[in-house]
Amino acid sequence: MRPARSLVLALATGSALALAAPGTDALAQGTWPVKPVRMVVPWPPGGSNDIVARAIAPRLAEVLGQQVPVENRAGASGTVGADVIARTEPDGYTLMLHSVTHLSNATLYAKLPYDTLKDFTPIGMVSTQPTLLVVHPSFPVKSVKDLIAIARAKPRQVLYGSAGNGSAPHLSMMLLSQLARVELEHVPYKGGGPAMAGLLGGEVPLMIATVPSVIGQVKTGKLRAVATASARRLVALPDIPTIAESGLPGYEMSPWMGLWGPPNLPRPIVDRVNAALGKVLAMPEVRDSLLQQGLEPWAMSTEEFARLLPRELDRYAKLIRASGARVD
Numbered sequence: 001m002r003p004a005r006s007l008v009l010a011l012a013t014g015s016a017l018a019l020a021a022p023g024t025d026a027l028a029q030g031t032w033p034v035k036p037v038r039m040v041v042p043w044p045p046g047g048s049n050d051i052v053a054r055a056i057a058p059r060l061a062e063v064l065g066q067q068v069p070v071e072n073r074a075g076a077s078g079t080v081g082a083d084v085i086a087r088t089e090p091d092g093y094t095l096m097l098h099s100v101t102h103l104s105n106a107t108l109y110a111k112l113p114y115d116t117l118k119d120f121t122p123i124g125m126v127s128t129q130p131t132l133l134v135v136h137p138s139f140p141v142k143s144v145k146d147l148i149a150i151a152r153a154k155p156r157q158v159l160y161g162s163a164g165n166g167s168a169p170h171l172s173m174m175l176l177s178q179l180a181r182v183e184l185e186h187v188p189y190k191g192g193g194p195a196m197a198g199l200l201g202g203e204v205p206l207m208i209a210t211v212p213s214v215i216g217q218v219k220t221g222k223l224r225a226v227a228t229a230s231a232r233r234l235v236a237l238p239d240i241p242t243i244a245e246s247g248l249p250g251y252e253m254s255p256w257m258g259l260w261g262p263p264n265l266p267r268p269i270v271d272r273v274n275a276a277l278g279k280v281l282a283m284p285e286v287r288d289s290l291l292q293q294g295l296e297p298w299a300m301s302t303e304e305f306a307r308l309l310p311r312e313l314d315r316y317a318k319l320i321r322a323s324g325a326r327v328d
Contacts (some may be wrong), residue, residue: 032092032269036067040096042081044074047163047192048129048210048295052257053097055289056126056280063276074191077164077327079105079112086114088262090121092269096260099129101167103309104316108166109327117309121265122258124274125300125308126281127290129255130211131172131229133243134218139205144180144227144246147206151182159185161204163192165327168255171316172208172229174323179248199223210255211236211294229253236294256298258305274302 039057043049050072057068073081078101085096106116114120133144141147151158162170165188177184187204189195192213198204200222208229215236217223227243228234231252243251259277261270280286281297290297300308 032272033064033066035093036069037064037092038094039068039070040081040084040094041070041072042074042078042084042096042098043072043163044191044193045072046196046213048212049097049099049192049257051212051293052127052290052295055286056277059280059283059286060276063279064272077101077105077108077166079109082120083113085260085262086119090262090265092261092265092273094262095123095273096120097126097257098260099168099257100255100312100316101163102258102260103313104166104168104171104320106313107317107320108325116313119263121261121263121270122302122306122309123261123265123270124259124277124302124305125298126257126259126277127298128230128296129168129257130234130294130296131169131208131253131255132211132214132218132234132237132240132294133176133206133208133226133229134199134214134223135206135226136199136202136204137221137224138202141206141226142224144176144243144248147226148180148182148247151177151180151184155183156185158206159187159204161187161189161195161198161207163195164188164190165325166320167192168253169195169208169210170325171319171323172253172255174325175251175253175319176208176229176243176248178322179251208253215294234294235291270302 039053041049041053053070057070061068073084078098082098082102085094088094103116135141160173189198192210195207196213199207214223218225225237225240227246228240229243233240233242278299281299287297
């Protein structure tokens with residue numbers, strides 16, 4: 001692993017770093033970006049991260065004046081794509097849109113080729129990522145109480161899918177299992193798209209999935225929505241109760257997505273991208289599109305985002321350790 005770089009130092013002394021970092025001269029001359037800005041999504045096509053990236057990338061291109069191509073670099077619950085960013089030159093031409101799984105991987109994996117906080121430059125929050133407990137229509141569950149009853153009658157016989165070990169849907173289901181005191185059997189897939197295919201094909205009867213990846217199937221009857229894992233009901237599905245309302249008070253999981261750059265990304269570039277992101281998320285057509293898919297745009301300053309990361313890392317670390325989940 002390369003020598004650790006301090007996130008706090010990077011934020012506090014961005015101007016000093018900018019004097020020596022690649023890409024700063026172009027920014028100072030008012031020419032950055034002079035070529036396309038690649039947005040790496042460390043998940044397969046079809047998942048919620050990919051959906052959000054492709055919703056905001058064209059508008060970011062308009063604001064920045066350069067194309068923003070989306071590149072999927074999937075593998076190992078997002079760690080393959082993250083490693084690409086950790087090793088990239090900080091010239092502002094490669095960014096990463098990743099979920100909170102980026103933080104949970106720090107505890108889930110025995111060893112990573114990068115430091116989850118120090119080897120990335122935080123830019124800003126993009127959106128919260130509400131999730132739904134959904135079931136295949138053939139599975140006789142219409143409420144959280146139904147699921148708990150079946151799970152208690154058949155411990156470890158009820159299967160559920162997820163986007164992978166340590167993914168937000170996996171951790172959301174683990175929290176449900178812990179609060180309900182039931183044992184379910186986890187089937188990890190290699191991303192949200194494959195997991196959804198497994199659910200629709202009947203390989204697994206249920207999962208907690210991100211709203212963008214299931215809302216179409218729910219509305220067409222291919223899947224049945226049982227409850228939302230968020231603290232409040234969704235604008236897109238107001239009749240679906242929360243898990244907390246359904247018999248597990250205190251349950252709340254609100255995953256999110258954010259934008260990062262390589263380590264030591266110059267602060268002027270960070271500020272430029274954060275400002276552009278804020279403009280995009282405020283566009284009515286972008287907000288409406290995300291809200292209708294069950295996502296909530298959430299603009300945040302770089303400083304706010306940087307302060308959030310260690311708190312969320314600790315929160316998910318405690319959940320993973322309590323569950324005993326691990327990837328070697």
